[in-house]
Each structure stands twice: as structure tokens, then as C-alpha cells.
Amino acid sequence: MAGSTWGTIFRIMTWGESHGKGVGVTIDGCPAGLPLCEEDIQRYLDRRKPGQSRYTTARQESDQVEILSGVFEGKTTGTPIAMMVRNTDQRSKDYSAIQDIYRPGHADYGFDQKYGFRDYRGGGRSSARETTARVAAGAVACKLLETYGVAVTAYTVSIGPVSVSRERFDLAERDNNRLNMPDAQAAQEAAAYLEELMAEQDSAGGVVECRVQGLPAGIGEPVFDKLDACLAKAVMSIGAVKGFEIGDGFAAARSRGSENNDAFYTDGDGTVKKRTNHAGGILGGISDGSEIVLRAAFKPTPSIARTQQTVNRNGENVEIAIHGRHDPVVVPRAVVVVEAMTALTVLDLFLTAKNARV
Amino acid sequence: MAGSTWGTIFRIMTWGESHGKGVGVTIDGCPAGLPLCEEDIQRYLDRRKPGQSRYTTARQESDQVEILSGVFEGKTTGTPIAMMVRNTDQRSKDYSAIQDIYRPGHADYGFDQKYGFRDYRGGGRSSARETTARVAAGAVACKLLETYGVAVTAYTVSIGPVSVSRERFDLAERDNNRLNMPDAQAAQEAAAYLEELMAEQDSAGGVVECRVQGLPAGIGEPVFDKLDACLAKAVMSIGAVKGFEIGDGFAAARSRGSENNDAFYTDGDGTVKKRTNHAGGILGGISDGSEIVLRAAFKPTPSIARTQQTVNRNGENVEIAIHGRHDPVVVPRAVVVVEAMTALTVLDLFLTAKNARV
């Protein structure tokens, strides 16, 4: 109940803080027989690890994963898969400057009110470092989904006011730029925007889009565990996400039924297709066999070097300027986290659906 | 696991279809000692019942609730509270016209792929009629939250392209118009828009906003059961919702850290307040003591009388025109459903948080 568990059939529990000994995850419910090695996980972790560009924190973490259990002779055994990433760069800096101050835009105040005190070292459990564990588990989910023909792919669609162009959209481009944008020109513009912000000691937000291909129709459980509802929770549980959309999302609210309904058709080959995909692949909470499309809105990084007004634990009005190793934008590193949460969610519901019929 | 359960400590399970014997819900985990009677529930059900205006279905349902258990001498006993609403207007119309056809924008195809067949009478379990059970449970959650000083209020903020004005915003106005808009002028414009759509055999979507007042700081469980993540799932699980926002939502993604961060301050009275509320009352997934603000985007009603292209169970391309008693817009009746799901979610996490400290 304390919130570090995700999933029912393919269930994970994560642990770890920013400046503790490390972060980790245990997967309970991975079916037996899946080929798995540390390299399968490491590929995903490398996509979120810090220090990759001047737009991500300079913190140096090799983020090397160790599989502790659940794999024997190169295959999953059906028993829990424990994985751990040791923290290596727990810079012993002096946190006394912020330990009694509630940073604006951060969870400090809420944590303190909830638990009576907080781990003030780099945010403790509320640090984005906890997403390392999500990505490790997500890597296993992705590998398992692959065996079922399902692929999950995310990318940046906007940073601040700069959006990718649907005309120039080229997924292959995503891995060519540090912002993970599938549009080289937008990536360049976004980089220029970030330079400007950094000069002004400010930060940016952005939007990540994620697609799931190959998911059969019939996945998702009415009425509360609808596929889109579960995906919404999965993605909104990532720190800094403030909005979520499936398919046309908020634009659908301004549309008309005659425009928004996707016409079904068939080529006579036994499959049912849709002329459009305003629904984002989900109708009534159940996958319709077309591509799942979702978007997550990330707020700007709250840690900025500018002076801000706030309050300390003694209830005094104080000023704070947050120095240190902070990403001016979290979006590029969050792309693989969105993939991970999407994969974990789709997989759990996919396995659940095996029991839909006698 | 089949998706009709919501909540952990204050847990509900709902049941029922559009044209079956009725709909119902059982609450397991309502604390003992809460004064409760059927009238407490009925007030909420009356807000969503059909036939209230020309913008809602003409279906006539009195939606009379019966409390079957869990209340003794006017108070909850701590044991399960079962409630039922009998369906009374199950018009014995001929459904043969649509029983083999997948309606565009509906869950028909997904249900069929999932279960091997579907209850084609008015959508069966995928009908909005299932939300009756959510509202009944939500009424109890609201009553319990009240005893803790927490109030949940939702209203329509837009229908199609017509939005309420923040200047004219007047909550008292909400109950004066059939569209539940807190702005008389916008309500008039929206009504005109709906008339136009109905003449064109079309339908509209819209946006519902919900506020939670009085919630203390510290509610929400890091990392997966964040308050906003749970609210996202709660609200996205309502049929027809395609987007969700907390606070500034997608606008935050275009903002800067220096704008988006809410400065903390104190008047020296021992409480910590915020100058602004871009965060919508939630930081790092935990309530910060300010008002919770969320929005849900509803797509246009998929059932429209216009002719649409689709496919039937035999895999043939066919045309369909959906006649019958359908709301041209679901938003006004969904307002109380959003309140219900918000209340159920906030309450469950509120009760959970009692164990945050030794």
C-alpha cells in the first residue's frame, strides 16, 4: 500500500534513494523461460543515465545493473528477479544549506508533513533517481513483450514552445540528438532554446509521446482497469508529469462525434482496421488492435539557480538558490522512463487478458 | 483483477449492465460510525440520472438506490455496504440492427475480441450506466470526507469550443443550468452550440474540472501511488475521457521553471502557503495543502444518427446509423461521476496516510 509496487501479475517493487547505497527493483511474476542477461537491462539504463549531454545533470553514474536472482542458465526461472544498481557518485557535499528549506516545486514540504522528516540528500526517494529501477524492470517487460510481438517506442515531441513537425517526423532521428526528438530541425531549435534558458538560470518542460505497436485487440479490463486508465496512472506516476492524453486527448473535447469517431473497415482479409486513429488505439478502455498513442506533459525542472521565495522548517520566510547538478530539462532522459512504464502496464494487462475466456 | 474493483482500504466493487436487472456496488472498508441513509446517496444519483434536459438521453430511470447491508441504526457498521439500483426502463427494443455491427467509437469490437461475444443490449457493461454504481459509492466517500473537512466539487469548463470565462466564474451558477457550467453566459452559448449539432445529427465533447478543498498536506504514496497518478487513473477510467491534467497540465510543459514553481510563504501563523497554484496542489505526488485542481477531457458521444462506415461480425463492410436515446454530450452528467471518482481516490489515500508514521 505504500506505493512502491506496480502491477498485479507482472508485479514489481522498487526501492532506493538518490544518495543511499543504490536503487533496485524486484520483479515477481515474470514467466519462466525468457532469455535474459544483464546486457538486456543495461541497454535501457544507458539511455537514462546522467552525464550524457550538457542538458542533463553532470552527475557521473555508471548505473551498472546486477541481476541478483531469478535467472538460471540464461533464462528466467519464474521466480523473483531482483536487480540492483549501486549509487557510485554520492558526492559528499554539504546539504545543510537546503536541509531545512522547502524547495519550491519539490516534494520536500509534502514529505515532511507526511513522514515527520525527510531524507534531504538530493531529494531522497522523491529524486528522479528512483526511475532507474523502473527502467530496469521496464527492460524486462519490453523483452517479454517482444516475444509476443509488441513494441513500445517513446520520443520527445516538444521542449518548451518548440515542437517536432509531423511532416519532418523521422523516428530514426530520435537517437541522433541528445534531446531524443524525431526531427533534427526541432532538436536544433530546442537546443538553442535550452541554451537561452540556461543563461537565464531557468529550466524547461516538454512533452513525450509513446506508441505501442503490435498489441492485439481486447487488452484492458473494464471498468476501472481500462487500458488507458492504467497507462494514465503509470505515466502520471513519473515525477514532473502534469498531463496525460490518449489519442487526440484534449483536442477530442473540442471535436465533433462525426470527426472524432474512427470508421472501421476491412480489406476482406479477416482483420478489422480503422481509417483514422483519433482514439489512440483504445475504445471503451480496451485496445482495438491499432497503434496505442499516448502523450505525457512534463513540467520544467523545479531546481533552478535563480533566487526563489520559500519557507523553512522553522516557519520562516527565506530565499533559496539551488546550485548543483540539475538537468535544465528532464524530458530527454524521461523518454525511456515513459517507455518502461508503458511496457510494464501493457504487459500486465496483456497477461491478465489470458483469462478473459473459459 | 478483472477491473471492477477500486481502492485498497476503502475498496469498492461494482457490477451491472445497461439492460440487465440493475447496477450496484459494494463498499468494503468504510469505517464504522458514519451516519448514512439512502437519501445521502440519492442526492448524488439524481445529479447523474437521465432525462433531465433535452441534452441528455430521454431514457426514464428513477435510479432509486437501495442500501442492502452495512448500515444499522443509521450508522455504518464497518462491514460491507451493498447498494443496488434496479433498471426500470429496459425498453424491450429490437437490438438485432446493431447486435452484429461494431459501432465506431464504441467498445463493441474490443469486447468481442476479448470475451468472444458481447452483451449488445445498449452496450452492456461498457454503457455509461455503470457509472451509477461509481456515483453511489462516491456519495459515501464524499460524506466520509466531509467529516474530515474535505470537499470535492466538479463542474463543466467547456463544451466543444465554448469555455467558461475565468472572469465570470461563479460556482453557484453551476446548478442553475443543465450543462453544469459555472458561467451563465457560457452555458447559453454552449446550449446554442448543442442545438446546432443536434440539427446536424452530431455530438460534442467537453472538459470537466474538479477541485478538492481542505485536504491536508502529506496525502499520496510515492512512487507509484502518487496522488496525481491515482487521480489520473480514477478519472481516465470514466468512459469517454481521453485526457487528464493536474494544475497547469499541458501548459506547464510550455512554461519555464521560474514561472511554474509556486513560491512558498507564511504569514507567521504556522501554516505554509503558496503564492500561486500551478502545481494544482500536488508536488512529487503528495498533496501540498493547497487546493487540488484537475481536469478531464471527454470525447464527443460516439453514438450519432449520421450514417457511418463500419464492419460487422462477419467481416463485411457495412453502414450504420445509430438511433435511440443518446446524449448529444455526456459532459454535464459526467460532472458528478468525476466528483465520485475523485472522492473515492482521495479518501483511499487519506486513510492510507494514517500509517505513514509510527
Next chain:
Amino acid sequence: MAGSTWGTIFRIMTWGESHGKGVGVTIDGCPAGLPLCEEDIQRYLDRRKPGQSRYTTARQESDQVEILSGVFEGKTTGTPIAMMVRNTDQRSKDYSAIQDIYRPGHADYGFDQKYGFRDYRGGGRSSARETTARVAAGAVACKLLETYGVAVTAYTVSIGPVSVSRERFDLAERDNNRLNMPDAQAAQEAAAYLEELMAEQDSAGGVVECRVQGLPAGIGEPVFDKLDACLAKAVMSIGAVKGFEIGDGFAAARSRGSENNDAFYTDGDGTVKKRTNHAGGILGGISDGSEIVLRAAFKPTPSIARTQQTVNRNGENVEIAIHGRHDPVVVPRAVVVVEAMTALTVLDLFLTAKNARV
């Protein structure tokens, strides 16, 4: 969390009190396509209903079940199956004699301490009447298990000091006597014993045994959701059960490894069998393909007409003599409840095991 939910994939939630409007259950997760009608349920309910013999309560309840949802055209739809049994004989007797007194052997005191008050009408939720809902759900579980070739059968093996003889054991005899003993002679002796107790205003306990046939090897989840662990909880959750055994149970604790181990062998037909079944069909928490055998010890009915010493709500020492319609032994009527709980548990783990391998 409040304890009225059972199962994960095939999940039920029950409700109802002894003297309220009725009792009921909702099944969430029954696969679609199972033929089901009220008669399927009624057969099981008739086996536990009161008033069948002079050894069961004289309360007259027809216990007629109504299926409220989840079945369409004679088959389960995959959506929740709600069922209800109205209480018809809620004799409006005066409970004032016991409403402030804690009956020895009953949950009165615990309920009062827990909830701050109790439903004193016939025990409220702690009445054995709640097992009606278990049996209704169990009937569906049994029907579904049958389609997988699994059969669950329980019977009385002892009442007070009178046990069935393994030599005379004849399952067909079970339904020929009111005590549900598979041994006519033991049934006669037990009946005589009960007459004696009734004359002395006393009551008896006994033991129920249950067998599961046809369950394949591999069912049960290490390490906490072992098949035997789940069965233990299932059966111990029935009121009045004080002990539980799998296979040889407590006798195994006095045995030697060389005696207790069941030798595996094969006839060369591709199946692995066991020479003996001391294990009761479960090794390491996982079914081994042989018959599951379990036993439950029921305490004597606590409601006796003899005068007993106790305490009232005012904290005064008082005397109580419980008159009314009480079974001198609960065991015969509990037989079908043990079947129900066993079936619900085995089924849930059976469905879970479908995801054990990729």
C-alpha cells in the same frame, strides 16, 4: 482491505448480515463463455440452507438466489456476476436480552472493541449466514473447475468423538444422512451423541475433510501463495474453524522422513504417480498431480442454552443463557462451505498458473 474480498484473478466480494435485507456476492473475473443459470447456484445453496434436520437451526430460509448481472443468453459475459439471497425469516424477536452482553465463544466483544458498536441482531456480519455468499460464489467456481476436469468434494469425518471408519468409507453414503458422513454407522453413532448433547443443552464440534481431484501438477505460487497456504487461509476463514491439515497434517510431525516421503513411480505411460499420498497432493506448496486432501477442525457451536458467565457492555459480570434457533453442531452445514472455499482458492491459483511460462 476490510476483509470481504477473496481471490485475485477470480475475485469475489461478499456482503450481508444475519438480520439485514440479505446476503450477496459479486464475482469479478469469471471468464466469459461459461454456461450458468440460477439452478447451478441453487443446488449448492440448498445443501447449506437451514431447517433441514433437527440438528440444524429451525430458522426457515428458502435461500433463493437471484443472479443480477454478468450472465447473458445463458453464459457468463466476463463482467461481474452479482448474486443476492434475500433474508426472509428475520424474525422480529427482541434482541434486547443480549444486545449489551458479550456471548462467550462469539465475536461480540471483538466487534465492539473494533468498531465501537455491533450489529447485535443474530451476530450481524459474524453470523454463519455470511457463508451463503461464499457458497453461491463457490458454486460458480465449481462449475468452472469442472470444465477444466477438476472436482471438489467434502464430507464430515467426525462429530465430537465419533469418527468415520476408513474401512466403511463410502462417499455415496454422504448424502443419505443429515450429518453428511460417508459412513452410515458413524452417522448413526454421531446422531446419538448429538441427542445426548441436546438433552444437556450442549453442543459439538467436528472435522470436515475435502478432496480435490483432477488438479494438474504445478498449481500454487511459491513462496507465500503456496497452494496449501492459500487453502489454509480459505478454510480457516470459515467461522468456527480452529485447525487445518494437508495430507497427514499433525501426524506428519510425528513421522519419519522415510515413512512420510511419498515415492514417485511411473508405469511408463508418461505420467508420474506416487505410491502413497502423505503429502496430501502438495509438495513445496505446489500441486504434485495427485489428489489434494485437507481437513478442517470446527469447534462446538458457542450458542448453548446452558447458563454461562460473561460480562456486559457496562463492564459488569452477568449470566447468559442463549435461547433461539441454533445448530447443536455446525459441521454438516459447513461441508458445502468448505467445498466452496476450496474451489474458489484452487480456481484462482489454477488461473494464475496460466502465466507461469512464456
Next chain:
Amino acid sequence: MAGSTWGTIFRIMTWGESHGKGVGVTIDGCPAGLPLCEEDIQRYLDRRKPGQSRYTTARQESDQVEILSGVFEGKTTGTPIAMMVRNTDQRSKDYSAIQDIYRPGHADYGFDQKYGFRDYRGGGRSSARETTARVAAGAVACKLLETYGVAVTAYTVSIGPVSVSRERFDLAERDNNRLNMPDAQAAQEAAAYLEELMAEQDSAGGVVECRVQGLPAGIGEPVFDKLDACLAKAVMSIGAVKGFEIGDGFAAARSRGSENNDAFYTDGDGTVKKRTNHAGGILGGISDGSEIVLRAAFKPTPSIARTQQTVNRNGENVEIAIHGRHDPVVVPRAVVVVEAMTALTVLDLFLTAKNARV
């Protein structure tokens, strides 16, 4: 769902195999503010570690625990507490002799049928080594229970046919003998019995009893999550347990209501006490304020050096003689495991009960 999760509010997930890198557990839901250090855990682990006497396996494991997260400045933070014990004595022996053979009395065959293959190194996940993780988590549960005034104590009450005498019962004696029996004379007789069995290449079972003191009345959730039902599952989930009793257990089934009912009385000091405790402290699934008493029956160690008949993976009848480092009786080392599972269960329900009333 895969069975390595225990508890809802105070939830644990365990991982690890006999001959993998180690075993571990993550606790999600430990309230913030509990003083905790590795020594608190180590004390409990030392009680179950191997190599302590000639009646336990000669395997040498220091079983040193490492707390990886969730503790900051000597106190729990409310976030997950991950703990790990590295396996150090993974003797690289040749397992080829047994890797294709199903050991009688072991889970080998079930695992193979379930997962399609098994980790044959020392039993993998089905090894008693997994209980290390239970004990680590149980140590935290015990420490937290202490702060609420609740103490959990287990001991051996019989080994094979040798039982402790209730007259000679002396809890202080428990830690003076390697069999953890609270009766020096019985311990001596049991030791002699074990010597005899070892000479005959055989093994013994036994019974562990556990008491919970200080638990207030009102703990346990009707109807399925009764305190005794949850304890039954907890204890039956320990490998080798075949029977479970609360209070008088199976003896209650032979008793009369007039004997078995515990009379309530009061000394006028505002507390309600019982003259006897046949109920073992639980009535109707809810604690009654008196001492909880439970017993678990352990079967004899299945690994014996005698030649046994069995079958191999090729479906051939073969013989097996299991050599290696095996305990002739598991009971003494299981005592602390029973304590751990009891504590974890009582604690979870204790925290749950905080929400029983408004």
C-alpha cells in the same frame, strides 16, 4: 500474483535462491520514525543461520545482512527498506546427480511441471534458504510491534514423538538448548531421538508453538481476512508445514460447547478477561485481547541419505540417495521463521485496524 509478496499495508517482497547470489527482501509500508539498524536484523538472522549444531546443516553461511535503503540517520524514512544477505557458501558441488531426478518429498516435480524447468542447485527458490528474507523482514515487524507493546515468541513443543511437558515448561530454557525447547528434559530426549534417526539415515518432524502477547482486542478483518485465517496462511506458507492450529485446534473439534467456550469476566477494572483460553485469543476471527496461541506441524526433512524410489525427467523409474548438508530436523531453525511470519501478519492487521472507525 506470483506469490513472493506478503501483506498489504506493511508489505514485503522477497527474492533469492539457495545457490544464487543471495536472498533479500524489500519492505514497502514501514511507517517512518522507527529506529532501525542492521544489528536489529542480525539478531534474528543469527537464530536461523545454519551450522549451529549437529542437528542443522553444516553449510557455513555468516548470513550478514545489509540494509540498502529506507533508513536515514538511524530511523526508517517511510520509504522502502531493502535488505540483502549474500550467499557465501555456494559450494560448487556437482549437482548432475540430482538435476534430472525428482526428489521424493520435494517440490522438484511440481516446479518442473509449472515452469518447464527448475533451478536444481540446492532446490533453488524452494530451498528453506528463502526464509532468510522472511526473518529479516520479520525482525523489522517485531521491532515495530514492540513499540505498540506487542511481543511474539515461538519455541519447539515437539520433535517426532517427544513433546515438552506443560508442567516443566520454562521459556527461559528455550535458548539453552539447540532444539529451542522450553523444557531441558524434553530437549535431551529429543536429542537422543535425533541421534538414533541420524544413525538410521532418517529424519524427524515436529511442532512449533507461537504466542503473541499484548495484542489489543479488535484486530482481524471479517470475513476472509480473519486474524486466524491470515496467520494460518502465514505459517502454512513456510516450507514443510502440514498443519496449523489456533488455541485448542483439533482438540476443540472433540470438545463440547460448555467446555470450549471461554467465560468472560471482569475484576471491575474496566478490562474484560477470560477464565480460560481455548480460543487461542481469537473469536470470530478477531483478537479478544488475550494471548494468541498457534501451533504449526512440520513434516520430517525430506532429504534423507537412505535410498528412495523415484522417477527422472525422462520418465524412468530410478533410485536416489540424497547426500549433502541437510538438517535431520528443520524445526529448531524454523522457530524464528514462525515468529517472523506471525509478526508480519499481526502487524499488517494491526495497522489495518486503525481505519476500523471514523
